[in-house]
Amino acid sequence: MNFNITTESISNIKSDLEIIIVHDKDLKHTFVQDKKLLKKAGFTGTQDEVCHLIEKNRLYVGTETLKGVGVRSAAASALRSLLGKKAYKTVKIATYLSHPRCSASLRAMVEGLVLGSYTFNNYKSTKVKSPVKNVEISLDGYNTHELSMETAARAVHNGEISANATNFTRDIVNTTPDDCYPEIMANIAQELAENSTLKCKVLKPKALKKEKMETLLAVARASRHKPRVIHLAHKPKNAKAVVTLVGKGLTYDSGGLSLKPADYMVTMKSDKSGGSAVLGIMKAISEMNLPIEVHGFIGAVENMIGGDAYKPDDVLTAKNGKTIEIRNTDAEGRLVLADVLCYAQQEVKADYLFDFATLTGACVVGVGHYTSGVMGNADEPKDLVVKMATQAGELATKLDFNRHLKKTIKSEIADVCNISNTRYGGAITAGQFLSEFIDEEHKEKWAHIDIAGPAFVEHAWAENPHGASGAGVRMMIRLIEKLVRTAQSH
Ligand code: BES
Ligand code: ZN
Ligand code: ZN
Numbered sequence: 001m002n003f004n005i006t007t008e009s010i011s012n013i014k015s016d017l018e019i020i021i022v023h024d025k026d027l028k029h030t031f032v033q034d035k036k037l038l039k040k041a042g043f044t045g046t047q048d049e050v051c052h053l054i055e056k057n058r059l060y061v062g063t064e065t066l067k068g069v070g071v072r073s074a075a076a077s078a079l080r081s082l083l084g085k086k087a088y089k090t091v092k093i094a095t096y097l098s099h100p101r102c103s104a105s106l107r108a109m110v111e112g113l114v115l116g117s118y119t120f121n122n123y124k125s126t127k128v129k130s131p132v133k134n135v136e137i138s139l140d141g142y143n144t145h146e147l148s149m150e151t152a153a154r155a156v157h158n159g160e161i162s163a164n165a166t167n168f169t170r171d172i173v174n175t176t177p178d179d180c181y182p183e184i185m186a187n188i189a190q191e192l193a194e195n196s197t198l199k200c201k202v203l204k205p206k207a208l209k210k211e212k213m214e215t216l217l218a219v220a221r222a223s224r225h226k227p228r229v230i231h232l233a234h235k236p237k238n239a240k241a242v243v244t245l246v247g248k249g250l251t252y253d254s255g256g257l258s259l260k261p262a263d264y265m266v267t268m269k270s271d272k273s274g275g276s277a278v279l280g281i282m283k284a285i286s287e288m289n290l291p292i293e294v295h296g297f298i299g300a301v302e303n304m305i306g307g308d309a310y311k312p313d314d315v316l317t318a319k320n321g322k323t324i325e326i327r328n329t330d331a332e333g334r335l336v337l338a339d340v341l342c343y344a345q346q347e348v349k350a351d352y353l354f355d356f357a358t359l360t361g362a363c364v365v366g367v368g369h370y371t372s373g374v375m376g377n378a379d380e381p382k383d384l385v386v387k388m389a390t391q392a393g394e395l396a397t398k399l400d401f402n403r404h405l406k407k408t409i410k411s412e413i414a415d416v417c418n419i420s421n422t423r424y425g426g427a428i429t430a431g432q433f434l435s436e437f438i439d440e441e442h443k444e445k446w447a448h449i450d451i452a453g454p455a456f457v458e459h460a461w462a463e464n465p466h467g468a469s470g471a472g473v474r475m476m477i478r479l480i481e482k483l484v485r486t487a488q489s490h
Contacts (some may be wrong), residue, residue, distance in 0.1 A: 001114060002134050003156050005057045005149065010138040015083075015092040018058045021074045021109070023066055034058060047393040048077040048462075066096050068108030069393045075112025076463035081120060084128040092136040096145065102133045102147050103155040106137075108393060110159030111166075111474070115463040118167045121176045161287045162392075162477045166470035169273075169280030173455070173468030177252035177269045181225035182300035185249055185272065189230045189279060189298070196286045203229040213339035215316045215324060216299055219332045222306035225251065229340060230275075230298040231347065232282045239293040240487035243480060244350040245282075246340050248333045248357035249275025249300035254328030256303050257311055265360075270468060271333070273455035274356035277299060277472035284477045291487075292480050295348045299340040315414045319343060320437055325414035335418060335429055338437040345439050352381055353446040354482075355434065356472045362426025363399075370461065371395040372451045372471060375431035378444035385447050388482055389475035393463070395454065396475065399428050406432050449475075 006013065022032060024045035024214065032038070034053055037058060043051040046060035047070060052059045061078040063070035075093075082088050093113075095106050117130030123277050139152055172180060172188060186202040193200035205226050208217055220227035230249075254260060260268070275298035282296040300482035310316070312324040316335070319342035324335065337355060345353070363373040374396050376387045382398050389396035405425045409432060411417035420429035431448045438446050454471040457464045 001117060001132060002185060003110060003137060003160065003224045004134065005137045005139060005152050005156060007139050007149070008093045009140040010092060011134045012094045013138060013369075015090045015136055016088045017091045019075070019078045019091055019093045020058060020060050021063050021078075021093075021096060022060055023070060024062055024064060032487040034060070039471055045123060046082050048073055050077055050081045051059040052081065061244070066105055068104050068391070072087045072094060072108035072112035072115070072190065073104045073462040075109045076116030079116030079130060079132060080115050080465065082132060083117075083130055086131045088131045088419050090134040090136065091132055092138065093151070094138045094140070103151050104391070106147065107155040107159035110156050111163040111393070112463055114160060114163030115166060118170060119173065119467060120467055122175065155280070158288060158481070162283050165280040165284035165287075165477065166331060166473045168283055169276045169470040169473050170468040172279060173270050173273050174278040177302070180269075180272070181251045181302055182228040182249070183225065185275060185279075185298065185300040186228040186230050186252065187485065192283055193223055193232065195284070197234065197289070198282055199233045199235065201231040203231075211343060212319045212426065213343065215305065215318045216301060217313065218310040218316050219256070219303055220337050222256070222302045223302035223304040223419070224307035225302045227301040228295075229343065230300060232279070232296040234282060234286050234294040235488050236289065236293065238291045240291050241483050242348065243295070243349045243483070244294040244344050244349050244353045245278045245294065245296045245476065246337065246344050246353070246355040247275035247278035247296070247298045247442055248272070248284040248337055248355070249298045249358065250333060250336065251300060251302050253330070253332065254370045256332060257305055257309050259305060259328040260330060267456050270456035272300070273358045273451055273471065276468075277356045277451070277470065277476070280473040281476045284473070288477075288481070290480055291486055292483050294480060295344065295350070297340050297344040299336040301336050303329070318437060322416060322436060323414040325411040325417045327417055330417045331430070333357050334433045337434055341434065341437045345442055350442065351445060353438070353442050354449060354453055355446075356384070356449050358455050359450045360427045360430045362430070364453040365397065366427055367397055367453060369453045371397055371453055372449050373397065373399040373427045373446055374449055375399050375401065375428065376447040377401065377435060377438070381445060381447040384479060384482075385449060386477065388479035392474035392478040394471065394475045396449070400433070401428060401432055401435070402472050405429050409433050
């Protein structure tokens with residue numbers, strides 16, 4: 001999709017279609033040309049409601065707010081309604097500058113257009129694609145605030161990068177477990193490095209053994225697909241801060257010997273969403289060439305059953321020497337992350353350490369399908385994640401640790417148990433388990449982001465179609481961009 005920004009007024013731009021995002025309250029405004037027709041069609045301008053006036057070559061879509069969150073979702077809905085309609089190659093759209101943070105809403109609009117044009121056709125004989133190749137953006141829109149060409153161009157450019165990175169992550173997650181297994185994830189990372197400024201290192205089983213990642217190796221043991229730990233690095237010369245990202249890359253989670261019930265196993269190809277998000281974030285950071293050193297670590301593993309599978313009753317020793325009593329092999333993500341977190345901290349001393357994981361069903365029960373749970377020992381990194389997620393149009397909320405729940409992962413026979421002794425508070429106890437593998441020096445710099453709810457979408461919502469959403473990608477790009485601005489203002 002090509003974007004062109006112009007100061008030409010919207011009526012003078014040639015296109016196959018004009019997309020008009022209308023604030024429900026503005027339906028009576030003079031700039032809405034087709035008031036009568038829209039009324040006849042029953043269009044009321046509610047969020048994401050689409051009305052295509054075919055003969056006028058105008059497509060109206062409603063939004064409840066001109067803030068990014070509404071505009072992104074509306075733009076995506078408009079593009080989604082055009083999927084497969086081949087006539088609409090070039091669309092035009094005006095900017096919505098009535099909101100004081102208008103460059104943010106322009107970026108959101110671009111993100112919405114790119115995210116809404118996403119389709120995953122790899123396994124379909126008939127491919128349905130977005131027809132839209134060119135988007136003409138008029139800066140002479142509904143202006144009450146000024147937006148310079150330079151600011152607008154930056155908003156469009158960064159919006160394109162962050163939405164394309166989200167779509168890149170969606171493609172990886174949507175790929176089936178026998179087409180995307182640990183070796184393939186490592187290939188994707190290596191290919192990413194070959195085509196960018198990123199550096200990539202891949203650890204295979206021999207190296208993992210040497211690094212004493214025994215818990216990760218135990219989870220991987222029953223699979224015919226051997227595990228990989230991937231390290232991608234973005235190291236600009238003028239780095240203002242160092243950020244480490246760690247992702248859970250379970251290319252399939254059958255539950256292992258504590259086998260998942262049939263209905264719960266379906267969609268577990270999405271258990272690689274954290275690792276896939278890290279791949280997308282690294283891609284975007286290198287394309288934006290941000291002056292922050294960013295390291296991405298991914299534990300790519302398949303959790304299967306078999307004669308040599310790890311078992312409930314095993315005691316495993318993690319890379320940092322802590323022993324773990326296994327009582328459920330389906331709580332495997334935390335075992336993989338334990339070793340990868342230890343490895344990441346050994347390799348890089350960071351100002352911030354974030355991990356992304358589809359870690360617990362309990363997080364989905366607790367906060368719903370749309371929201372990520374943000375955990376950690378200190379408020380600062382957690383608050384930063386929640387704030388930046390909100391700005392990026394992702395839902396995230398803090399889930400605070402407490403000393404009472406901490407006791408529920410005690411083990412009678414080892415240093416810690418991989419599950420809690422209570423049915424309740426499972427997202428937090430999983431987070432507190434991970435905390436056992438965070439070094440003293442990173443304790444206050446770490447946040448764990450449980451994306452189990454939003455990572456995979458059963459019924460489309462906002463800018464997310466069925467399937468992988470790319471959760472975590474836009475929030476973290478925003479956060480890293482914010483670190484650049486913070487460093488500049490000091
Ligand atoms: N990958 C799952 C968590 C999950 C569940 C992600 C639903 C997305 C949607 C994880 O490995 C898991 O199975 N967790 C168990 C932990 C339990 C055994 C303590 C769970 O949540 O049931
Ligand atoms: Zn599991
Ligand atoms: Zn899992």
